[in-house]
Amino acid sequence: xxxxxxxxxxxxxxxxxxxxxxxxxxxxxxxxxxxxxxxxxxxxxxxxxxxxxxxxxxxxxxxxxxxxxxxxxxxxxxxxxxxxxxxxxxxxxxxxxxxxxxxxxxxxxxxxxxxxxxxxxxxxxxxxxxxxxxxxxxxxxxxxxxxxxxxxxxxxxxxxxxxxxxxxxxxxxxxxx
Amino acid sequence: xxxxxxxxxxxxxxxxxxxxxxxxxxxxxxxxxxxxxxxxxxxxxxxxxxxxxxxxxxxxxxxxxxxxxxxxxxxxxxxxxxxxxxxxxxxxxxxxxxxxxxxxxxxxxxxxxxxxxxxxxxxxxxxxxxxxxxxxxxxxxxxxxxxxxxxxxxxxxxxxxxxxxxxxxxxxxxxxxxxxxxxxxxxxxxxxxxxxxxxxxxxxxxxxxxxxxxxxxxxxxxxxxxxxxxxxxxxxxxxxxxxxxxxxxxxxxxxxxxxxxxxxxxxxxxxxxxxxxxxxxxxxxxxxxxxxxxxxxxxxxxxxxxxxxxxxxxxxxxxxxxxxxxxxxxxxxxxxxxxxxxxxxxxxxxxxx
Numbered sequence: 066x067x068x069x070x071x072x073x074x075x076x077x078x079x080x081x082x083x084x085x086x087x088x089x090x091x092x093x094x095x096x097x098x099x100x101x102x103x104x105x106x107x108x109x110x111x112x113x114x115x116x117x118x119x120x121x122x123x124x125x126x127x128x129x130x131x132x133x134x135x136x137x138x139x140x141x142x143x144x145x146x147x148x149x150x151x152x153x154x155x156x157x158x159x160x161x162x163x164x165x166x167x168x169x170x171x172x173x174x175x176x177x178x179x180x181x182x183x184x185x186x187x188x189x190x191x192x193x194x195x196x197x198x199x200x201x202x203x204x205x206x207x208x209x210x211x212x213x214x215x216x217x218x219x220x221x222x223x224x225x226x227x228x229x230x231x232x233x234x235x236x237x238x239x240x241x242x
Numbered sequence: 243x244x245x246x247x248x249x250x251x252x253x254x255x256x257x258x259x260x261x262x263x264x265x266x267x268x269x270x271x272x273x274x275x276x277x278x279x280x281x282x283x284x285x286x287x288x289x290x291x292x293x294x295x296x297x298x299x300x301x302x303x304x305x306x307x308x309x310x311x312x313x314x315x316x317x318x319x320x321x322x323x324x325x326x327x328x329x330x331x332x333x334x335x336x337x338x339x340x341x342x343x344x345x346x347x348x349x350x351x352x353x354x355x356x357x358x359x360x361x362x363x364x365x366x367x368x369x370x371x372x373x374x375x376x377x378x379x380x381x382x383x384x385x386x387x388x389x390x391x392x393x394x395x396x397x398x399x400x401x402x403x404x405x406x407x408x409x410x411x412x413x414x415x416x417x418x419x420x421x422x423x424x425x426x427x428x429x430x431x432x433x434x435x436x437x438x439x440x441x442x443x444x445x446x447x448x449x450x451x452x453x454x455x456x457x458x459x460x461x462x463x464x465x466x467x468x469x470x471x472x473x474x475x476x477x478x479x480x481x482x483x484x485x486x487x488x489x490x491x492x493x494x495x496x497x498x499x500x501x502x503x504x505x506x507x508x509x510x511x512x513x514x515x516x517x518x519x520x521x522x523x524x525x526x527x528x529x530x531x532x533x534x535x536x537x538x539x540x541x542x543x544x545x546x547x548x549x550x551x552x553x554x555x556x557x558x559x560x561x562x563x564x565x566x567x568x569x570x571x572x573x574x575x576x577x578x579x580x581x582x583x584x585x586x587x588x589x590x591x592x593x594x595x
């Protein structure tokens with residue numbers, strides 16, 4: 066499938082990292098891809114979002130204004146972007162941090178307590194990757210198999226010990242129902 | 243062929259410059275080009291090059307002048323307010339007939355403006371910016387892969403014509419990640435730098451790099467010679483990309499980031515039965531006038547799309563001698579036009595066809 070994705074949350078949640086995972090996956094599966102972040106001058110806190118496009122055809126504008134897939138990791142992100150989701154699109158919500166349902170009735174919504182699942186599993190900083198696993202499960206935007214290669218590309222060799230917990234996070238998300 | 247890698251525009255530009263033989267980079271941080279300086283700080287020491295964070299933008303551009311005088315490939319980069327500071331040095335480099343590459347990853351202005359993408363330095367890049375009779379070759383990539391190829395071109399064209407070349411990007415291209423392949427080297431054969439102030443080894447007269455000519459007749463002659471070279475650049479180096487232009491009644495024209503947004507609009511307009519096409523200048527100076535003249539044969543109107551209050555629109559009107567109406571659609575201050583806004587404007591224009 067092709068997809069226009071918007072990933073949003075606050076700085077430090079790994080929004081850009083999650084976006085990179087999908088972008089690499091698309092590239093390694095031979096598709097055209099673009100990835101463009103939007104963030105303020107601050108390193109942590111503040112809002113942060115990232116547009117990712119995966120397409121068989123050449124990509125024009127890299128900005129995603131009407132996402133097929135929205136990942137909302139905090140309430141301000143859901144408030145800001147849920148109206149822009151394309152009809153029939155999918156919204157992924159971190160239900161540990163967002164205590165409301167979507168107001169849209171023409172999209173599929175998935176509520177996943179990613180932040181709690183991550184801390185329960187002892188991988189507290191990987192809520193983002195848990196959501197990535199869930200998105201792969203529900204959208205087929207890329208295969209789970211390709212993620213091994215993706216992690217090799219994205220995680221620098223000096224931090225290779227981080228690959229195993231990332232795989233664990235992907236599995237937790239993929240299996241969550 | 244080398245592997246595809248996923249990189250940001252700013253980093254791709256840095257790596258391409260190194261691959262093109264740039265061994266001296268003089269920078270000063272400013273959003274949204276900082277990743278480029280940061281990349282050069284990391285990479286240059288590893289390959290035996292020099293990265294120097296100057297005390298100011300003005301110092302950095304004059305260091306480029308110095309390194310280039312000695313025959314090295316040198317580059318500096320900044321964003322809009324920083325480029326204004328470099329204006330004097332750019333004029334001196336042009337006046338000294340030196341090659342150099344200057345990167346402007348534009349942000350909103352005037353003044354300190356903002357940190358979001360913009361294209362409001364078009365006039366500064368193509369009409370001057372510094373003082374005196376001179377031009378820069380201005381290259382405007384619209385993808386990360388094209389950032390790479392145009393960076394190679396920038397160094398080659400600078401050496402070939404002994405003039406400064408500007409790569410004019412914007413915050414969107416600088417921050418965007420796309421897969422790229424890096425070529426290993428350029429194919430062009432370039433003239434020896436017999437003018438460089440490297441060592442004479444006692445074998446020749448010393449070379450002098452200078453931009454001061456007190457006698458007006460001498461300065462005039464040098465300016466004439468330089469403009470003869472500019473005429474050659476205009477004749478040989480203008481580049482553009484056309485998309486669905488053959489039968490286009492409405493020619494949308496845009497460079498850099500806005501050309502990508504416009505491409506979405508062109509596709510949507512075609513789906514609605516409006517014969518739209520896209521003319522994208524790749525060189526902003528020299529401006530690809532002939533492409534506009536030939537597009538004007540089928541076009542009933544032009545629409546320029548810019549992240550500015552409308553600057554390139556003047557060159558479009560000049561290129562077609564105002565033979566067709568030229569409309570404008572733009573946002574400014576760091577706002578980015580949407581394909582929908584462009585479509586709406588285009589449909590309004592096409593209603594009169």
